[in-house]
Amino acid sequence: MNRTIELVKTIYEIKQLENFDEAQIALAGRSNVGKSSLVNRLAGRKKLAKISSKPGKTRSLNYYKVNPDGYFLVDLPGYGYAKCSKTERAKWAKLIEAYMTSNPQLKAVAVLLDSRLTPQKIDMELTSYLKSLGIPVIPVLTKADKPKQRELAKLQSQWKDILQQKNNPLLFSSKTGKGEDNLWDVLGEYAKL
Template sequence: MIDFRTAFFIKSAPSTKELTDDFGAEIAFAGRSNAGKSTVLNALVGQKSLARTSRTPGRTQLINLFGLGDETRRFVDLPGYGYAKVPEAMRRRWGDALAAYFAERRSLAGVVVIMDIRHPLKETDQQMIEYALGRALPILCLLNKSDKLSQNEVSKAVFALKREPSLAAVQWLPFSGLRGVGVPQARAILSEWLATGIECPPELELELGLEPEQEEPPSPDATDVKPQACASD
Protein backbone atom coordinates (compact mmCIF):
# COMPACT_ATOMS: atom_id res chain seq x y z
CA MET A 1 0.00 0.00 0.00
CA ILE A 2 1.17 3.53 -0.75
CA ASP A 3 2.44 5.53 2.23
CA PHE A 4 0.14 8.55 2.03
CA ARG A 5 2.11 10.29 4.77
CA THR A 6 4.80 11.04 2.16
CA ALA A 7 2.45 13.51 0.45
CA PHE A 8 3.93 16.86 -0.54
CA PHE A 9 2.76 19.96 -2.40
CA ILE A 10 3.72 20.11 -6.09
CA LYS A 11 2.05 23.22 -7.47
CA SER A 12 -1.13 25.26 -7.85
CA ALA A 13 -2.46 25.51 -11.38
CA PRO A 14 -4.87 28.28 -12.43
CA SER A 15 -6.32 26.06 -15.17
CA THR A 16 -6.45 22.43 -16.27
CA LYS A 17 -4.06 23.32 -19.12
CA GLU A 18 -1.29 24.10 -16.63
CA LEU A 19 -1.23 20.79 -14.76
CA THR A 20 1.81 18.54 -14.62
CA ASP A 21 2.64 16.32 -17.60
CA ASP A 22 0.09 13.59 -18.21
CA PHE A 23 1.92 10.53 -16.87
CA GLY A 24 1.77 8.21 -13.87
CA ALA A 25 -1.55 8.06 -12.04
CA GLU A 26 -3.62 10.70 -10.31
CA ILE A 27 -6.85 10.81 -8.33
CA ALA A 28 -9.14 13.82 -8.54
CA PHE A 29 -10.88 15.09 -5.41
CA ALA A 30 -14.09 17.04 -5.94
CA GLY A 31 -16.68 18.42 -3.56
CA ARG A 32 -18.90 21.32 -2.65
CA SER A 33 -17.28 24.28 -0.94
CA ASN A 34 -18.69 23.30 2.47
CA ALA A 35 -18.18 19.53 2.27
CA GLY A 36 -14.86 19.55 4.17
CA LYS A 37 -12.60 18.56 1.27
CA SER A 38 -9.42 19.98 2.81
CA THR A 39 -10.09 18.18 6.10
CA VAL A 40 -10.60 14.91 4.22
CA LEU A 41 -7.35 15.29 2.26
CA ASN A 42 -5.37 16.10 5.40
CA ALA A 43 -6.85 13.08 7.19
CA LEU A 44 -5.91 10.77 4.30
CA VAL A 45 -2.28 11.92 4.25
CA GLY A 46 -1.94 12.18 8.03
CA GLN A 47 -0.91 15.83 7.92
CA LYS A 48 -2.60 18.82 9.52
CA SER A 49 -2.15 21.50 6.91
CA LEU A 50 -1.11 20.05 3.55
CA ALA A 51 -4.44 21.08 2.03
CA ARG A 52 -5.64 24.44 3.29
CA THR A 53 -9.17 25.75 3.49
CA SER A 54 -9.66 28.79 1.31
CA ARG A 55 -10.65 32.04 3.00
CA THR A 56 -12.70 32.85 -0.08
CA PRO A 57 -14.66 29.63 -0.75
CA GLY A 58 -15.70 29.16 -4.34
CA ARG A 59 -13.67 32.13 -5.57
CA THR A 60 -10.12 30.77 -5.40
CA GLN A 61 -10.25 28.69 -8.57
CA LEU A 62 -6.88 26.98 -8.27
CA ILE A 63 -6.15 23.30 -8.78
CA ASN A 64 -3.72 22.02 -6.15
CA LEU A 65 -1.50 19.05 -6.94
CA PHE A 66 0.13 16.85 -4.31
CA GLY A 67 2.70 14.12 -4.91
CA LEU A 68 2.77 10.84 -3.00
CA GLY A 69 6.42 9.96 -2.52
CA ASP A 70 7.26 11.40 -5.94
CA GLU A 71 5.38 13.08 -8.78
CA THR A 72 4.33 9.88 -10.53
CA ARG A 73 1.42 9.39 -8.08
CA ARG A 74 -0.71 12.43 -7.40
CA PHE A 75 -3.79 13.79 -5.65
CA VAL A 76 -5.51 16.55 -7.63
CA ASP A 77 -7.55 18.88 -5.43
CA LEU A 78 -10.15 20.48 -7.69
CA PRO A 79 -11.76 23.82 -6.75
CA GLY A 80 -14.82 23.57 -4.54
CA TYR A 81 -18.10 24.02 -6.36
CA GLY A 82 -21.65 25.03 -5.54
CA TYR A 83 -20.83 28.34 -3.87
CA ALA A 84 -23.80 30.60 -4.54
CA LYS A 85 -21.83 33.86 -4.87
CA VAL A 86 -19.61 32.67 -7.72
CA PRO A 87 -20.42 34.60 -10.93
CA GLU A 88 -22.31 32.56 -13.50
CA ALA A 89 -19.67 33.18 -16.19
CA MET A 90 -16.93 31.75 -13.93
CA ARG A 91 -19.11 28.76 -13.10
CA ARG A 92 -19.67 28.00 -16.78
CA ARG A 93 -16.00 28.44 -17.64
CA TRP A 94 -14.90 26.03 -14.94
CA GLY A 95 -17.63 23.59 -15.85
CA ASP A 96 -16.27 23.42 -19.40
CA ALA A 97 -12.67 23.08 -18.18
CA LEU A 98 -13.53 20.25 -15.78
CA ALA A 99 -15.49 18.42 -18.47
CA ALA A 100 -12.40 18.56 -20.69
CA TYR A 101 -10.14 17.42 -17.83
CA PHE A 102 -12.28 14.37 -17.10
CA ALA A 103 -12.56 13.51 -20.79
CA GLU A 104 -8.90 13.95 -21.81
CA ARG A 105 -6.61 13.35 -18.82
CA ARG A 106 -5.10 9.92 -19.49
CA SER A 107 -3.43 9.57 -16.08
CA LEU A 108 -6.71 10.09 -14.22
CA ALA A 109 -7.14 6.80 -12.33
CA GLY A 110 -10.27 7.56 -10.32
CA VAL A 111 -12.47 10.24 -8.78
CA VAL A 112 -13.30 10.92 -5.13
CA VAL A 113 -16.43 12.99 -4.55
CA ILE A 114 -16.72 14.38 -1.04
CA MET A 115 -20.19 15.11 0.31
CA ASP A 116 -21.70 16.18 3.61
CA ILE A 117 -23.56 13.03 4.64
CA ARG A 118 -26.41 15.20 5.94
CA HIS A 119 -26.93 16.79 2.51
CA PRO A 120 -25.63 14.29 -0.06
CA LEU A 121 -25.89 14.10 -3.80
CA LYS A 122 -26.60 17.67 -4.84
CA GLU A 123 -26.88 18.45 -8.54
CA THR A 124 -23.22 19.42 -8.81
CA ASP A 125 -22.17 16.19 -7.07
CA GLN A 126 -24.14 14.23 -9.63
CA GLN A 127 -22.39 16.13 -12.43
CA MET A 128 -18.97 15.08 -11.11
CA ILE A 129 -20.14 11.47 -10.92
CA GLU A 130 -21.45 11.64 -14.48
CA TYR A 131 -18.09 12.95 -15.71
CA ALA A 132 -16.37 9.94 -14.14
CA LEU A 133 -18.97 7.46 -15.38
CA GLY A 134 -18.49 8.83 -18.89
CA ARG A 135 -14.87 7.62 -18.72
CA ALA A 136 -15.74 4.40 -16.86
CA LEU A 137 -13.51 5.59 -14.01
CA PRO A 138 -13.88 4.17 -10.50
CA ILE A 139 -15.75 6.49 -8.14
CA LEU A 140 -15.56 6.72 -4.37
CA CYS A 141 -18.04 8.97 -2.58
CA LEU A 142 -16.84 9.89 0.89
CA LEU A 143 -19.81 10.79 3.07
CA ASN A 144 -17.99 13.24 5.30
CA LYS A 145 -19.07 14.53 8.72
CA SER A 146 -20.56 11.16 9.63
CA ASP A 147 -19.65 11.96 13.25
CA LYS A 148 -22.54 14.45 13.20
CA LEU A 149 -25.07 11.59 12.91
CA SER A 150 -25.91 8.52 14.95
CA GLN A 151 -24.84 5.13 13.62
CA ASN A 152 -28.46 4.37 12.75
CA GLU A 153 -28.76 7.62 10.78
CA VAL A 154 -25.51 6.87 8.94
CA SER A 155 -26.74 3.41 7.96
CA LYS A 156 -30.03 4.83 6.66
CA ALA A 157 -28.24 7.49 4.59
CA VAL A 158 -25.90 4.94 2.99
CA PHE A 159 -28.75 2.51 2.31
CA ALA A 160 -30.79 5.23 0.56
CA LEU A 161 -27.86 6.16 -1.69
CA LYS A 162 -27.10 2.55 -2.60
CA ARG A 163 -30.67 2.11 -3.81
CA GLU A 164 -30.13 4.58 -6.68
CA PRO A 165 -29.99 2.36 -9.81
CA SER A 166 -27.96 4.89 -11.81
CA LEU A 167 -25.26 4.92 -9.11
CA ALA A 168 -24.66 1.19 -8.88
CA ALA A 169 -21.00 1.62 -9.88
CA VAL A 170 -20.30 4.09 -7.06
CA GLN A 171 -18.63 3.06 -3.80
CA TRP A 172 -20.07 4.79 -0.72
CA LEU A 173 -18.04 5.19 2.45
CA PRO A 174 -19.05 6.99 5.67
CA PHE A 175 -16.17 9.26 6.63
CA SER A 176 -15.10 11.77 9.22
CA GLY A 177 -12.00 13.80 8.55
CA LEU A 178 -12.00 15.03 12.14
CA ARG A 179 -12.43 11.62 13.78
CA GLY A 180 -10.53 9.48 11.28
CA VAL A 181 -13.58 7.37 10.45
CA GLY A 182 -13.13 5.58 7.11
CA VAL A 183 -9.49 6.60 6.63
CA PRO A 184 -7.98 3.06 6.48
CA GLN A 185 -10.68 1.85 4.07
CA ALA A 186 -10.28 4.88 1.80
CA ARG A 187 -6.48 4.51 1.72
CA ALA A 188 -6.80 0.87 0.68
CA ILE A 189 -9.15 1.74 -2.18
CA LEU A 190 -7.02 4.62 -3.44
CA SER A 191 -3.83 2.55 -3.28
CA GLU A 192 -5.42 0.08 -5.68
CA TRP A 193 -6.34 2.86 -8.08
CA LEU A 194 -2.83 4.28 -8.03
CA ALA A 195 -1.25 0.93 -8.83
CA THR A 196 -1.89 1.55 -12.53
CA GLY A 197 -0.69 4.51 -14.54
CA ILE A 198 0.72 6.01 -17.73
CA GLU A 199 4.44 5.32 -18.22
CA CYS A 200 6.69 8.31 -17.64
CA PRO A 201 8.90 9.22 -20.66
CA PRO A 202 12.64 8.64 -19.96
CA GLU A 203 13.54 12.29 -20.55
CA LEU A 204 10.92 13.36 -17.99
CA GLU A 205 12.22 10.83 -15.48
CA LEU A 206 15.63 12.51 -15.70
CA GLU A 207 14.09 15.97 -15.32
CA LEU A 208 12.18 14.91 -12.20
CA GLY A 209 15.15 13.07 -10.75
CA LEU A 210 13.38 9.71 -10.83
CA GLU A 211 15.29 6.47 -10.88
CA PRO A 212 14.66 4.72 -14.21
CA GLU A 213 13.52 1.14 -13.91
CA GLN A 214 16.37 -1.28 -14.48
CA GLU A 215 15.71 -4.19 -16.76
CA GLU A 216 16.49 -7.55 -15.21
CA PRO A 217 19.03 -9.65 -17.11
CA PRO A 218 17.39 -12.45 -19.06
CA SER A 219 17.37 -15.77 -17.28
CA PRO A 220 19.09 -18.68 -19.04
CA ASP A 221 16.67 -20.55 -21.24
CA ALA A 222 16.84 -24.30 -21.30
CA THR A 223 16.37 -24.21 -25.06
CA ASP A 224 19.58 -22.18 -25.42
CA VAL A 225 21.75 -24.81 -23.74
CA LYS A 226 23.81 -26.69 -26.28
CA PRO A 227 23.24 -30.43 -26.13
CA GLN A 228 26.07 -32.49 -24.68
CA ALA A 229 27.55 -35.20 -26.91
CA CYS A 230 26.56 -38.63 -25.73
CA ALA A 231 29.39 -41.07 -25.09
CA SER A 232 29.19 -44.05 -27.39
CA ASP A 233 29.68 -47.55 -26.16
Protein backbone atom coordinates in the same frame (compact mmCIF):
# COMPACT_ATOMS: atom_id res chain seq x y z
CA MET B 1 2.78 2.74 6.21
CA ASN B 2 4.23 6.21 6.69
CA ARG B 3 2.94 8.32 3.84
CA THR B 4 3.65 11.94 3.10
CA ILE B 5 1.69 14.29 0.90
CA GLU B 6 3.21 17.34 -0.71
CA LEU B 7 1.74 20.01 -2.95
CA VAL B 8 3.64 19.72 -6.25
CA LYS B 9 1.67 21.83 -8.72
CA THR B 10 -1.20 24.32 -8.81
CA ILE B 11 -3.05 24.93 -12.07
CA TYR B 12 -5.44 27.81 -12.76
CA GLU B 13 -5.82 27.68 -16.54
CA ILE B 14 -6.24 25.01 -19.23
CA LYS B 15 -2.96 26.01 -20.91
CA GLN B 16 -1.12 25.09 -17.69
CA LEU B 17 -2.35 21.48 -17.79
CA GLU B 18 0.44 18.99 -18.35
CA ASN B 19 0.73 15.24 -18.58
CA PHE B 20 2.20 13.38 -15.65
CA ASP B 21 3.35 9.78 -15.85
CA GLU B 22 1.97 9.01 -12.39
CA ALA B 23 -1.56 7.79 -11.70
CA GLN B 24 -4.04 10.40 -10.48
CA ILE B 25 -7.14 10.29 -8.35
CA ALA B 26 -9.18 13.47 -8.33
CA LEU B 27 -11.09 14.76 -5.31
CA ALA B 28 -14.39 16.39 -6.24
CA GLY B 29 -17.27 17.70 -4.20
CA ARG B 30 -19.47 20.61 -3.34
CA SER B 31 -17.99 23.68 -1.77
CA ASN B 32 -17.87 23.12 2.00
CA VAL B 33 -17.98 19.29 1.80
CA GLY B 34 -14.59 19.01 3.48
CA LYS B 35 -12.11 18.35 0.65
CA SER B 36 -9.35 20.49 2.14
CA SER B 37 -9.94 18.97 5.59
CA LEU B 38 -9.70 15.49 4.07
CA VAL B 39 -6.39 16.34 2.36
CA ASN B 40 -5.02 17.77 5.61
CA ARG B 41 -6.14 14.71 7.59
CA LEU B 42 -4.52 12.32 5.11
CA ALA B 43 -1.35 14.45 5.14
CA GLY B 44 -1.28 14.59 8.95
CA ARG B 45 -0.86 18.36 8.63
CA LYS B 46 -3.32 21.09 9.49
CA LYS B 47 -2.40 23.67 6.87
CA LEU B 48 -1.32 21.84 3.70
CA ALA B 49 -4.66 22.60 1.99
CA LYS B 50 -6.20 25.96 2.83
CA ILE B 51 -9.43 25.76 4.80
CA SER B 52 -11.86 28.64 4.93
CA SER B 53 -15.16 29.33 6.63
CA LYS B 54 -16.28 30.65 3.25
CA PRO B 55 -17.07 27.85 0.76
CA GLY B 56 -15.12 27.74 -2.48
CA LYS B 57 -11.60 28.46 -1.28
CA THR B 58 -10.07 26.02 -3.77
CA ARG B 59 -10.02 27.80 -7.12
CA SER B 60 -7.40 25.73 -8.88
CA LEU B 61 -6.38 22.13 -9.54
CA ASN B 62 -3.97 21.24 -6.74
CA TYR B 63 -1.70 18.26 -7.37
CA TYR B 64 -0.63 16.50 -4.16
CA LYS B 65 2.02 13.79 -4.54
CA VAL B 66 1.50 10.78 -2.26
CA ASN B 67 4.83 9.23 -1.23
CA PRO B 68 6.07 6.53 -1.21
CA ASP B 69 3.06 5.30 -3.25
CA GLY B 70 3.90 7.64 -6.13
CA TYR B 71 0.45 8.78 -7.27
CA PHE B 72 -1.27 12.17 -7.19
CA LEU B 73 -4.39 13.29 -5.38
CA VAL B 74 -5.76 16.16 -7.44
CA ASP B 75 -8.02 18.51 -5.51
CA LEU B 76 -10.58 20.11 -7.86
CA PRO B 77 -12.44 23.39 -7.21
CA GLY B 78 -15.64 22.84 -5.25
CA TYR B 79 -18.97 23.28 -6.93
CA GLY B 80 -22.26 24.57 -5.60
CA TYR B 81 -22.53 27.70 -3.56
CA ALA B 82 -19.05 29.18 -3.80
CA LYS B 83 -19.40 32.96 -3.97
CA CYS B 84 -17.88 33.90 -7.30
CA SER B 85 -18.96 35.27 -10.65
CA LYS B 86 -20.65 33.16 -13.32
CA THR B 87 -17.63 33.85 -15.53
CA GLU B 88 -15.26 32.41 -12.94
CA ARG B 89 -17.53 29.40 -12.41
CA ALA B 90 -17.63 28.77 -16.17
CA LYS B 91 -13.82 29.00 -16.26
CA TRP B 92 -13.55 26.35 -13.50
CA ALA B 93 -16.01 24.10 -15.34
CA LYS B 94 -13.94 24.29 -18.54
CA LEU B 95 -10.71 23.63 -16.63
CA ILE B 96 -12.19 20.61 -14.84
CA GLU B 97 -13.70 19.25 -18.08
CA ALA B 98 -10.37 19.62 -19.91
CA TYR B 99 -8.61 17.86 -17.03
CA MET B 100 -11.05 14.96 -16.96
CA THR B 101 -11.51 14.37 -20.67
CA SER B 102 -7.87 14.51 -21.78
CA ASN B 103 -6.10 12.69 -18.97
CA PRO B 104 -5.18 9.04 -19.43
CA GLN B 105 -3.63 8.94 -15.94
CA LEU B 106 -6.90 9.79 -14.17
CA LYS B 107 -7.82 6.46 -12.57
CA ALA B 108 -10.89 7.50 -10.54
CA VAL B 109 -12.64 10.44 -8.91
CA ALA B 110 -13.31 10.36 -5.19
CA VAL B 111 -16.62 12.21 -4.97
CA LEU B 112 -17.03 13.67 -1.50
CA LEU B 113 -20.62 13.74 -0.29
CA ASP B 114 -21.84 15.44 2.89
CA SER B 115 -23.17 12.69 5.17
CA ARG B 116 -25.60 15.15 6.79
CA LEU B 117 -27.52 15.68 3.54
CA THR B 118 -29.83 13.51 1.49
CA PRO B 119 -28.53 12.87 -2.05
CA GLN B 120 -28.32 16.24 -3.78
CA LYS B 121 -29.14 16.84 -7.45
CA ILE B 122 -25.77 18.52 -8.12
CA ASP B 123 -23.88 15.50 -6.70
CA MET B 124 -25.97 13.09 -8.75
CA GLU B 125 -25.27 15.16 -11.89
CA LEU B 126 -21.52 14.94 -11.22
CA THR B 127 -21.53 11.17 -10.65
CA SER B 128 -23.66 10.69 -13.78
CA TYR B 129 -21.23 12.85 -15.79
CA LEU B 130 -18.23 10.84 -14.54
CA LYS B 131 -19.94 7.57 -15.43
CA SER B 132 -20.71 8.91 -18.92
CA LEU B 133 -16.95 9.53 -19.33
CA GLY B 134 -16.20 6.01 -18.08
CA ILE B 135 -14.35 7.32 -15.01
CA PRO B 136 -14.76 5.19 -11.86
CA VAL B 137 -16.42 6.94 -8.91
CA ILE B 138 -15.24 6.44 -5.33
CA PRO B 139 -18.08 7.78 -3.17
CA VAL B 140 -16.93 9.13 0.20
CA LEU B 141 -19.40 10.32 2.83
CA THR B 142 -17.60 13.08 4.72
CA LYS B 143 -18.32 14.44 8.21
CA ALA B 144 -19.28 10.87 9.19
CA ASP B 145 -18.80 11.68 12.88
CA LYS B 146 -21.92 13.89 12.83
CA PRO B 147 -24.98 11.76 11.88
CA LYS B 148 -26.27 8.77 13.84
CA GLN B 149 -25.21 5.31 12.65
CA ARG B 150 -28.72 4.49 11.39
CA GLU B 151 -28.80 7.67 9.27
CA LEU B 152 -25.37 6.89 7.83
CA ALA B 153 -26.44 3.34 6.91
CA LYS B 154 -29.56 4.68 5.18
CA LEU B 155 -27.54 7.24 3.22
CA GLN B 156 -24.94 4.64 2.24
CA SER B 157 -27.74 2.44 0.91
CA GLN B 158 -29.29 5.33 -1.06
CA TRP B 159 -25.97 6.23 -2.70
CA LYS B 160 -25.16 2.58 -3.40
CA ASP B 161 -28.48 2.32 -5.30
CA ILE B 162 -27.98 5.63 -7.13
CA LEU B 163 -24.46 4.69 -8.23
CA GLN B 164 -25.37 1.03 -8.86
CA GLN B 165 -22.21 -0.11 -7.10
CA LYS B 166 -21.73 -3.30 -5.18
CA ASN B 167 -19.89 -1.62 -2.27
CA ASN B 168 -21.22 0.95 0.14
CA PRO B 169 -19.78 4.46 -0.03
CA LEU B 170 -16.83 4.96 2.32
CA LEU B 171 -17.36 6.80 5.57
CA PHE B 172 -14.80 9.45 6.51
CA SER B 173 -14.32 12.00 9.27
CA SER B 174 -11.40 14.39 9.12
CA LYS B 175 -12.17 15.29 12.72
CA THR B 176 -11.93 11.79 14.25
CA GLY B 177 -10.01 9.91 11.54
CA LYS B 178 -12.90 7.49 11.03
CA GLY B 179 -12.41 5.58 7.78
CA GLU B 180 -8.93 6.96 7.08
CA ASP B 181 -7.18 3.59 6.70
CA ASN B 182 -10.01 2.26 4.56
CA LEU B 183 -9.85 5.33 2.30
CA TRP B 184 -6.07 4.96 1.88
CA ASP B 185 -6.57 1.30 0.89
CA VAL B 186 -9.19 2.13 -1.75
CA LEU B 187 -7.21 5.08 -3.18
CA GLY B 188 -4.15 2.82 -3.46
CA GLU B 189 -6.13 0.10 -5.26
CA TYR B 190 -7.45 2.53 -7.86
CA ALA B 191 -4.03 4.17 -8.32
CA LYS B 192 -2.67 0.77 -9.40
CA LEU B 193 -5.32 0.23 -12.12
